[in-house]
Amino acid sequence: MENNTIFKPIKDKSTTVDKKILVFYKLVKLKIKNINFPYVIIVPKFHKIPIAFRSITCGTNIYSSIASKLLLKYLTQIFETLKINNNSILNNSYSFITSINNQQFNCINTFDFKDLFNNINIEDLNIVILKLFDLVNSNKVLSINLSHFKSLLKFVTFSCYLFQNSTFYVQTVGVPQGSASSSILANLYLFYYEHNYNKDNDYLLYRYIDDVIIFTYTNIDTPSFYPKNLELLKSSNDTKNVNFLDININIQDNGKIKTDLYDKRNEYNFEITKCQYFNSCLHKNVFKNIIINQLIRINRLCSKENIKKQVILCKQYLLSHNYPTRLIDSLINRLKFYYF
Numbered sequence: 086m087e088n089n090t091i092f093k094p095i096k097d098k099s100t101t102v103d104k105k106i107l108v109f110y111k112l113v114k115l116k117i118k119n120i121n122f123p124y125v126i127i128v129p130k131f132h133k134i135p136i137a138f139r140s141i142t143c144g145t146n147i148y149s150s151i152a153s154k155l156l157l158k159y160l161t162q163i164f165e166t167l168k169i170n171n172n173s174i175l176n177n178s179y180s181f182i183t184s185i186n187n188q189q190f191n192c193i194n195t196f197d198f199k200d201l202f203n204n205i206n207i208e209d210l211n212i213v214i215l216k217l218f219d220l221v222n223s224n225k226v227l228s229i230n231l232s233h234f235k236s237l238l239k240f241v242t243f244s245c246y247l248f249q250n251s252t253f254y255v256q257t258v259g260v261p262q263g264s265a266s267s268s269i270l271a272n273l274y275l276f277y278y279e280h281n282y283n284k285d286n287d288y289l290l291y292r293y294i295d296d297v298i299i300f301t302y303t304n305i306d307t308p309s310f311y312p313k314n315l316e317l318l319k320s321s322n323d324t325k326n327v328n329f330l331d332i333n334i335n336i337q338d339n340g341k342i343k344t345d346l347y348d349k350r351n352e353y354n355f356e357i358t359k360c361q362y363f364n365s366c367l368h369k370n371v372f373k374n375i376i377i378n379q380l381i382r383i384n385r386l387c388s389k390e391n392i393k394k395q396v397i398l399c400k401q402y403l404l405s406h407n408y409p410t411r412l413i414d415s416l417i418n419r420l421k422f423y424y425f
Contacts (some may be wrong), residue, residue: 092254122248142263153264160269161223172200175293189340190300195320198295203259213277298329345391363407
């Protein structure tokens with residue numbers, strides 16, 4: 086934890102920190118049985134050159150779990166209410182494919198936020214979330230009053246403690262990671278700025294957590310409507326062909342959008358096993374379901390022109406993992422009506 090810019094050591098003893106936590110839970114009338122603190126592990130990123138490392142906060146049933154899950158409940162209600170007339174926030178690749186079907190554009194640009202969670206200003210995050218709370222709760226749709234919601238939000242975002250090497254640390258920068266409400270807090274924060282800007286612009290913007298894709302009629306620079314402390318990096322210089330999530334997207338000369346599968350793991354300089362070998366100690370139905378799920382995925386994410394190619398590649402990969410030809414062909418033939 087030395088030279089860490091995210092967490093700062095505090096001199097409080099265990100009894101002092103415990104008392105602060107108990108005072109909060111009593112205030113919001115929640116019960117907590119045990120006060121357990123998270124810890125940090127370091128995980129290597131072997132696909133990076135040179136090898137990089139990511140710190141991950143770990144812990145099961147920690148002191149903030151109950152509060153974070155309750156906050157998640159109310160944030161989800163806010164999010165779903167705001168999302169009714171806006172589909173820019175993606176849940177998965179299929180929802181994205183469904184949204185862009187039959188669309189025509191001239192350019193695509195992809196971006197990703199550098200270290201998103203750690204660069205979100207906590208004070209600004211609280212202001213934004215409270216604004217969205219007021220917007221949604223004007224019709225009293227939430228079953229929590231503003232005072233309790235403020236306390237809940239403040240506790241989850243400002244009271245992120247770690248216990249490492251007999252020392253307590255508190256997070257002073259960014260959104261606490263690893264809690265139940267972490268992702269939705271970041272999602273709502275970015276949504277606030279996107280929603281205010283998108284209403285008056287002639288393009289389509291989609292985002293999955295920290296990955297952004299924008300379809301336009303003319304090429305654009307990096308969007309400037311996000312807070313300045315968030316660094317948005319352009320992912321590709323090709324405005325006609327990009328990779329986004331697990332999809333390759335290509336704009337044809339007529340403006341139509343064609344899609345294909347994309348797997349980032351294919352770019353690693355070492356081999357990755359993507360599915361179980363057929364001689365693994367698993368029930369045979371598992372292998373059958375692997376084939377079926379892959380075929381359904383190909384159908385959902387690929388344009389018709391690319392389906393047959395991906396089915397052939399899928400079969401080749403399964404054969405290399407000792408899957409019987411008879412089983413593969415029988416399922417391909419059974420599902421032909423679905424994807425051919």
